[in-house]
Amino acid sequence: MAFLFWLVPESKTPDMSLTMAQGMRRLGMPVAAAMGVLLGLLLIGLVALSWLLNRDVMRDAIAAQIRAVTGLELVAGGMIDVSVFPGSYVSFHQVNLSSGASDANAPALVVDTLTANLRLLPLLMKRFEISDVMMLRPHIKVARDAAGGSNWTPFIATLARNLKPGGTPLSFSEIRIQDGILNYRDEAADRTETVSDIDLSLAWPSISRSFAATGQFDWHGERIDGSISVSDFLAALSGERSGLKARLTGPPIKLAFDGAVANKTSLVMEGVVTADSPSLRNALRWMGQAPPGSGGFGRFALKARASVVGSSIALTNVNLDIDGNTAEGVMTYTNNGRQALQATLAAGALDFTPYVGTIRLLASGARDWNRQLFDLGAWSATDLDMRLSAAKVTVGSSVLGRTALGANLRNGALALSIGEAQMYGGIVKGSLGIAQAAANVEVKAQVQFSDVDLQQTASDLLGVNKLSGRGNLNVALEATGSSPFGLATSLDGTANLIGRDGAISGFNVEQLLKRLERRPLSGGGNFRSGSTPFTTLTMALKFSDGIATAQDIRLDGPTARLTLTGTTSIPAREYDFKGVASLTTAAAPGFELPFVVQGPWDDPLIFPDPESLIRRSPGAAPLLDAVKDRKTRDAVRSVLERITGQKQSAPAEPEAAPAAAPETTAPPVATEAPAATDAAPKAE
Helix, strand or coil, rough: HHHHHHCCCCHHCCCCCCCCHHHHEEEEEECHHHHHHHHHHHHHHHHHHHHCCCCCHHHHHHHHHHHHHHCCCCEEEECEEEECCCCCCEEEEEEEEEECHCCCCCCCEEEEEEEEEEEEHHHHHHCCEEEEEEEEEEEEEEEEECCECCCHHHHHHHHHHHHCCCCEEECCCCEEEEEEEEEECCCCCCCEEEEEEEEEECCCCCCCEEEEEEEEEEEEEEEEEEEEECCCCCHHHCCEEEEEEEEECCCEEEEEEEEEEEECCCECCCCCCEEEEEHHHHHHHCCCCCCCCCCCCCEEEEHHHHHECCEEEEEEEEEEEECCCCEEEEEEEECCCCCCEEEEEEEEEECHHHHHHHCCCCCHHHHCCCCCCCCCCCHHHHHEEEEEEEEEECCCCCCEEEEEEEEEECCHHHHEEEEEEECCCCEEEEEEEEECCCCEEEEEEEEEEEEEHHHHHHHHHHHCCCCEEEEEEEEEEEEEEEEHHHHCCEEEEEEEEEEEEHHHHHCCHHHHHHHHCCCHHHHHCCCCEEEEEEEEEEEEEECCCCCCEEEEEECHHHCCCEEEEEEEEECCEEEEEEEEEEEECCCCCCCCCEEEEEEEECCCCCEEEEHHHHCCCCCCCHHHHCCCCCCHHHHHHHHHHHHHCCCCCCCCCCCCHHHCCHHHHHHHHHCCCCCHHHHHHHHH
């Protein structure tokens, strides 16, 4: 610079009226060449300056500024790089940043490379002022104690103090984090979380009062875009009320909050929260929560007014959409060491099929109970108290009208109550309790079906499609087992049914009885068709260890009456009944026919008692009585031998026995089998 002043005449030096360019022209140098010389001299000066700077002084000055702004002590264990041109910065390697001696062994922040970019003009005057900071591969440790404090509390206190009027001016306004890792430890909840591959930019409020952070990070294997902005950073740090906007966007879920935050004694947030996920089940897994069951919890959307106080979240004006089910109401979520959800929701139409469709009571083919073990492990982590009302509810093939439901889940025990539901064309009320006991599940049910469609009820509850009409059904059952089959084998309780104006399909009792009355040994023809109407049907069953005993089963119809006794096996799904059918018409009073019902529920065998048919036959009844006597039986065999000319397989008695045969056997043979008696004289 002194060389440039030497080019100017002494008389003109005081007022500096001669420019540098004029001085260069006096030397015969073009302006472009002169500027090149100046830039070269400047470059040489900057390079020389970087070598002449005292690195210890620079390190101490930058560490002092970081300590003044953040309250963190900087300790550099590696080399220090200094550059003035083309960039003005200082890079520290192997840096520890801690809040003091208390965490010297576990610093809050460890950085591979911390680069402080410096302002150039102050640097030329050997003043070191940081413009921004970039941290490469930082390892951030956040530890929250049981009292709610953390190892970053001194940093927050220092930053709040500096932001106040009269505080230490903030010398830099931005921190950038590249390829960072955050380890969070909550001592109270005994929980640890890790966030990796953090690329983040934090804008400090050196000029304005706001704070903003934007960037990306990896959490639980997903890449998340995030942003947060605070309208009054000083108020937020001091625990006062401040505006807050936050966004998280990733493949599992999108979350947004727009409202206000305060943290005087505990965290308080108020505002509008929205959430959207293509699969709530996957989102819960991503957040470390076990989703209940194995079905449903797909598409999910939520918008509500949120109020957060500590670990409690109250949602009002809730608009909830899950699996196509839309509901409105209020919800409350708390997490005081145990998660709890309370909700009161109202909906137009709900479809519960995705949630109960995976609870398969029957195995493939609907011929046997499912033997897959129950898994209620997800129930034990959450408490639930829900009130739900809907104009229409669909559960599989069942459609309910206006329904009011209550669900209470506590300590893994679920209690469902149906205040009133329009179901199967009638009204259903009752309760269902499911609790886990060791490796088994305890189930208790008390349900009242009033004026319901019996065909729908029997089909959905028992898989039986042969009953129609309307009636009332009261059920009180309990069972214990590790699978649906186990529940079936231990079923205890009672069931009472009173039906009216219906029919049992699969056979026509009136037609069968009339045919058998005329021709008892005709077999009845094809009686497994048609139906048997009834005006009243009464059933009373008692269950014990999976066996249902018929205490009273009666069917009264316009032309026939049925009564049944016996048992049915719930595990085997089979009947073993004996009954009596009788005609009630004036044309055939007193005609009764015993019959048997055996076989599977969906296709039982129904056949008349053969002995009673033989007894009703005019010709066969005497024969049946006669053949019970051994002498008569042998006489009949002798006659048959003489008629056919073939000896029967049984050994013959002494010759005196056949002499008595014509007297004892001729009448029944002639009555029962006319064709045989016609042939007998010819043989004689």
